[in-house]
Amino acid sequence: MAGRGAMVSGRAKGVTRTIKVTTERLKDLLALEAELGEILPTSFIVRRMRMIAENQGEVTLYGVAEEAETANIRTFLARQGVPYTLVETERPSQVPSHVDWERDALPVLIIGNETLCKPTIREVAEAIGISADIEDGQTYDVAVLGAGPAGLAAAVYATSEGLSVIVIEALVPGGQAGTSSRIENYLGFPTGISGQGLAGRAYLQATKFGAEIAVARQVERVKCGEVYSLRLDGGDMIKARAVIIATGAVYREPPIENLEAFTGGGVHYGASYLEAQLCKQKDIAIVGGGNSAGQATIFLAGFARQVKMLIRGKSLASSMSSYLIERIERSPNIEVLSNSEVKRANGGRKLQSLTVFNNRKQTTQDIDFAHLFVFIGAVPATDFLPDQVKLDEKGFVLTGDQLDKNCLDSYGWKEERRPFHLETTCPGLLAVGDVRSGSIKRVASAVGEGSVCVQYVHRILGNA
Ligand SMILES: Cc1cc2nc3c(=O)[nH]c(=O)nc-3n(C[C@H](O)[C@H](O)[C@H](O)COP(=O)(O)OP(=O)(O)OC[C@H]3O[C@@H](n4cnc5c(N)ncnc54)[C@H](O)[C@@H]3O)c2cc1C
Numbered sequence: 001m002a003g004r005g006a007m008v009s010g011r012a013k014g015v016t017r018t019i020k021v022t023t024e025r026l027k028d029l030l031a032l033e034a035e036l037g038e039i040l041p042t043s044f045i046v047r048r049m050r051m052i053a054e055n056q057g058e059v060t061l062y063g064v065a066e067e068a069e070t071a072n073i074r075t076f077l078a079r080q081g082v083p084y085t086l087v088e089t090e091r092p093s094q095v096p097s098h099v100d101w102e103r104d105a106l107p108v109l110i111i112g113n114e115t116l117c118k119p120t121i122r123e124v125a126e127a128i129g130i131s132a133d134i135e136d137g138q139t140y141d142v143a144v145l146g147a148g149p150a151g152l153a154a155a156v157y158a159t160s161e162g163l164s165v166i167v168i169e170a171l172v173p174g175g176q177a178g179t180s181s182r183i184e185n186y187l188g189f190p191t192g193i194s195g196q197g198l199a200g201r202a203y204l205q206a207t208k209f210g211a212e213i214a215v216a217r218q219v220e221r222v223k224c225g226e227v228y229s230l231r232l233d234g235g236d237m238i239k240a241r242a243v244i245i246a247t248g249a250v251y252r253e254p255p256i257e258n259l260e261a262f263t264g265g266g267v268h269y270g271a272s273y274l275e276a277q278l279c280k281q282k283d284i285a286i287v288g289g290g291n292s293a294g295q296a297t298i299f300l301a302g303f304a305r306q307v308k309m310l311i312r313g314k315s316l317a318s319s320m321s322s323y324l325i326e327r328i329e330r331s332p333n334i335e336v337l338s339n340s341e342v343k344r345a346n347g348g349r350k351l352q353s354l355t356v357f358n359n360r361k362q363t364t365q366d367i368d369f370a371h372l373f374v375f376i377g378a379v380p381a382t383d384f385l386p387d388q389v390k391l392d393e394k395g396f397v398l399t400g401d402q403l404d405k406n407c408l409d410s411y412g413w414k415e416e417r418r419p420f421h422l423e424t425t426c427p428g429l430l431a432v433g434d435v436r437s438g439s440i441k442r443v444a445s446a447v448g449e450g451s452v453c454v455q456y457v458h459r460i461l462g463n464a
Pocket residue numbers: 145146147148149150151168169170171172173174175176177178179180181182183184185186217218219220246247248249250270271292295381384432433434435440441442443444446
């Protein structure tokens with residue numbers, strides 16, 4: 001393979017430079033890694049380059065695009081920025097002959113020489129090599145829980161300031177922001193940027209500085225102590241001297257009968273370019289009347305034949321910004337169905353219709369829809385936290401000045417100092433972004449808090 005490689009182009013100071021990354025360079029990096037006993041970020045990139053150069057990087061997915069398991073893998077690959085080919089099939093003749101084919105084996109994912117039948121997202125992440133290996137019992141300066149904007153910002157600042165950092169992400173980097181089709185109010189992107197685009201850049205930036213990012217791994221338990229112990233799914237334990245909770249919020253599921261049967265396939269909780277492709281020339285429904293529902297409706301109307309917004313109340317005026325309402329009113333293929341509540345999702349393998357109740361006329365009808373998008377808010381992801389962490393009445397984490405002396409005493413705060421601004425009732429355990437009580441639910445504020453909290457981490461660890 002001597003001399004084989006891939007060309008990489010980059011622009012700096014107005015000049016474009018193209019370099020050749022060869023497999024020899026990878027060998028050097030691997031040797032250095034073995035000597036140091038750690039994986040170097042540069043070699044991660046070179047590995048990916050070699051896979052592509054040697055035609056091992058090819059990722060092919062066999063399955064039915066609108067079925068939930070296939071759709072979940074596609075969403076994961078797309079949000080992680082992994083190029084792949086989808087072969088839409090239900091027939092054995094199209095699946096490679098070495099796969100022991102049954103209808104139930106789909107989806108099948110082929111990555112280089114590896115074949116996975118019905119893989120879990122964690123298995124996909126491991127096969128592609130995009131998730132850091134967890135070494136049981138390893139101790140880090142900082143563990144960042146969640147790789148949304150807040151967690152990725154914390155990882156960038158902490159690693160760039162010399163701390164060893166592990167980031168644990170339950171699904172895929174980007175968090176809620178990663179599901180947004182276009183973020184138009186984040187500083188520095190005058191024409192907007194997709195949530196996926198922003199997340200991909202932040203992920204690379206954190207990795208470049210040396211953050212280890214474990215993808216598709218869930219934190220199940222946090223145990224307080226001098227050093228924090230974290231239990232992950234599958235039973236692995238890691239330790240950290242400081243912990244940053246950046247787990248944000250998880251979407252709220254509406255009480256619609258039979259909804260889970262279609263989640264990921266016909267029912268979605270985010271609207272990125274991938275979901276939009278599935279909606280081409282189809283009739284789709286949006287549930288929710290807030291700004292995120294409005295953004296998604298306008299975006300998806302550019303792909304779908306007809307978009308119906310189903311809202312419980314009389315109008316959008318009380319819940320949505322007027323600029324979005326104006327755009328919705330101007331769109332010929334968007335219709336707002338007021339006083340409408342979805343009661344049931346119907347279909348076989350794919351979503352076919354929704355049973356909709358009109359709470360004013362007290363009537364029920366089935367309306368054909370190929371896709372349903374749900375935007376009815378989110379609840380904080382805090383169920384893995386120990387009882388020593390004080391939460392507000394809605395489950396968001398209280399920090400800093402929100403904690404009075406009585407509260408600190410009753411939660412066993414032993415330090416002479418008060419908690420830092422973003423610190424919880426446990427010394428060394430901080431909370432940032434949407435998961436924090438009273439936080440502003442925006443990308444910029446999540447990034448701001450994730451960046452700022454690293455200063456407190458230094459003080460907690462005695463570095464400043
Ligand atoms: C559709 C949509 C559009 C939006 N548009 C805009 C916009 O245009 N402008 C704007 O400013 N804001 C927008 N927002 C809001 C913005 O996305 C959020 O405020 C921001 O993402 C919060 O960042 P975060 O890092 O605090 O949390 P999140 O983005 O929620 O990230 C938390 C991460 O933690 C992970 N996690 C949760 N539990 C665990 C666990 N136990 N173990 C490991 N990982 C875990 C999750 O998988 C997730 O990746 C939008 C939100 C949505 C949903």
